[in-house]
Amino acid sequence: MKKIAILPIVLLSLISCKENKSQQKNEKEVVTEVKSIPKTYAEISIAQGGTWVDGPNGHEEYKGGTSFKNVAELQLPEQHTDHTWYIRYEGPGWENAQVGYRLYLDWRNAIDIYGKKTDSLVLPYVGQDGFDSYHHDAPWGQDILKAGKSMGxxxxxxxxxxxxxxxxxxxxxxxxxxxxxxxxxxxxxxxxxxxxxxxxxxxxxxxxxxxxxxxxxxxxxxxxxxxxxxxxxxxxxxxxxxxxxxxxxxxxxxxxxxxxxxxxxxxxxxxxxxxxxxxxxxxxxxxxxxxxxxxxxxxxxxxxxxxxxxxxxxxxxxxxxxxxxxxxxxxxxxxx
Structure with missing residues (x-):
């Protein structure tokens, strides 16, 4: 992916970045803003700008994608399987302030864990800079479960x-x-x-x-x-x-x-x-x-x-x- 698609979601961290402006708001405005912050979040995000091509593992892969796009509904393409680079972090993800999860939306159908070190919602940013970057330690946390051949x-x-x-x-x-x-x-x-x-x-x-x-x-x-x-x-x-x-x-x-x-x-x-x-x-x-x-x-x-x-x-x-x-x-x- 050559570009990073940052999704329009209100996060706690955004409020802290606008601290000076927030200090000028009256109590009613602050309460309204806090209530607008989602407490849970789910998404599924697909690659766009690329094409399906023959891959080295005997199945097609989605190559040349330029960004990811969130969709409310998804019907899996016939070509999709594990490691086809089509769905950001391989399936839907969901989270709250304490923990995140994802499901491999392919033949494996296992559920994985995103360990979180922050209480902000982070999934919109996970995997935007590379397919498997979430496997490595980051300030927000990381993928922490090895599912292997199990259901996770x-x-x-x-x-x-x-x-x-x-x-x-x-x-x-x-x-x-x-x-x-x-x-x-x-x-x-x-x-x-x-x-x-x-x-x-x-x-x-x-x-x-x-x-x-x-x-x-x-x-x-x-x-x-x-x-x-x-x-x-x-x-x-x-x-x-x-x-x-x-x-x-x-x-x-x-x-x-x-x-x-x-x-x-x-x-x-x-x-x-x-x-x-x-x-x-x-x-x-x-x-x-x-x-x-x-x-x-x-x-x-x-x-x-x-x-x-x-x-x-x-x-x-x-x-x-x-x-x-x-x-x-x-x-x-x-x-x-």
Whole structure:
């Protein structure tokens, strides 16, 4: 990319840059300005100015792009797969003041973590100066999770005969971004997802809220199939599991980031016991496998990074936070 496309979003840092002018404003003007600052943000950004050409890996790549453009909706081009340089940081991203996430919108369909060292919204600037610059430490933070062959944190796929089936065969994929005063949401519609002998449609809805680190995930399959699942990548660190009356969680904690040197990260996934047939260890992740259904299944996932501003610094505090959320879920069916 030869040019940097900076998106028109109001950030906390912009107010601090106009400190002298702000001092001249009356109280009503200041309150109005503060309320205009979004508390959550989601986006999907595509390259423009280039063309699709044959690539060295046997699939096409988007070359010669001059800038990125945010879109509210995206239907994936037929050529798109991993590392085609078409979508900025490879899929949709979403964040609040504490944490950010992104989903690889291709066959991998894993969810990654952006660890944040600032409480400003940063995603509009991530990856603008190079495809994978976000893998390196920056003042705002960085990509901190190595997903590998797993679903990352809270991604989804299907287990068949102890083998993970991602989204290698999908007829059509559409994504929609919604930002409101109360949350930000990514809606994804997978049409014709083929796994084994089954061909289904799958709706996914991912929602982040102004406070706390969690994302709410909702999956709605068009056909009741066995093996639909989510999970947390296994990096051989401490594992926690706890069940309540109606909800449970699994979690990992330890030195498991891409930061240099690697530091501590906690990851957790909350799920309804009556929606799950099994929780077990897979080849690459700790799995939560859902019962066959055409109803919407709901779960939450979260990440707590050691370097987060005013964040959780110890495993003991991480588990306390999870227990508090589990108690809320079992009491009110809501994590808030």
């Amino acid at each position: 944190i809270g991604g989804y796929g299907r287990v068949m005969a102890d083998t993970m089936v991602h989204f290698q065969k999908v007829q059509d994929t559409k994504a929609k971004i919604t930002n409101s005063d109360t949350n930000s949401t990514i809606d994804i519609m997978y049409t014709g997802w083929e796994s084994g002998k089954d061909n289904i449609d799958l709706k996914s809805k991912l929602t982040i809220y102004p406070e706390d680190r969690y994302t709410k995930a909702e999956l709605t399959p068009s056909k009741a199939i066995e093996g639909l699942c989510t999970g947390i990548v296994d990096h051989n660190v401490n594992f926690h599991k706890k069940e309540g009356e109606t909800w449970a969680y699994i979690a990992t904690y330890g030195v498991q980031t891409l930061a240099e040197p690697a530091d501590k990260l906690g990851m957790a996934l909350f799920y309804k016991l009556n929606e799950v047939v099994e929780q077990k260890k897979g080849d690459y992740e700790h799995l939560v496998i859902f019962k066959p259904t055409t109803e919407t299944v709901t779960y939450y996932f979260l990440a707590a990074w050691e370097q987060e501003l005013n964040g959780i610094k110890t495993e003991e505090d991480f588990v306390k936070d999870l227990d508090s959320k589990l108690a809320a879920l079992n009491t009110t069916n809501s994590i808030k």
